[in-house]
Amino acid sequence: MNRYGLVAGLMVAAALGPAAAVADELAVKKTSGCGCCIGWIRHMEENGFTVRAQDVPMGAFMQEKLAAGLRVGQTSCHTSRIGGYVVEGHxxxxxxxxxxxxxxxxLGLAVPDMPIGSPGMPGKAEAYKVLLLKRGGDTKVFASYPTSDRDAD
Structure with a gap:
């Protein structure tokens, strides 16, 4: 590669760097003192995500969930947004x-409730599903996680 090609490549990489970092930034809303939320945030940071967490009062927290399009049975202890999607729970x-x-x-993904063994939830893993939240309220299984007694397929 000649000198001009190298310079052009470096300029493109520099221009894309901040955009790529923003795409991986999770904006997390949670209530204060939630230990499992902190555990999940740590999991996400350990996996390369930049996290901006904000403690919000319960009323504002519930409004955030409604604004995200979440329905009864789809919620958990923290609500995040990334890349135009909502990520609910663990x-x-x-x-x-x-x-x-x-x-x-x-709309995004959800792990309803707080399954033991999911990221941020200590203990022997129980089976749980990651749901794809479709527009209009329907869901589809995006991924399944077995108990710690079974091997993943």
């Missing part, structure tokens, strides 16, 4: 990455 980092790569026409 969704593993690899599923958030997959969401950002595949870019489905959906």
């Amino acid at each position: 969704v593993p980092a690899r599923e958030v990455r997959r969401l950002l790569v595949e870019r489905p026409d959906a």
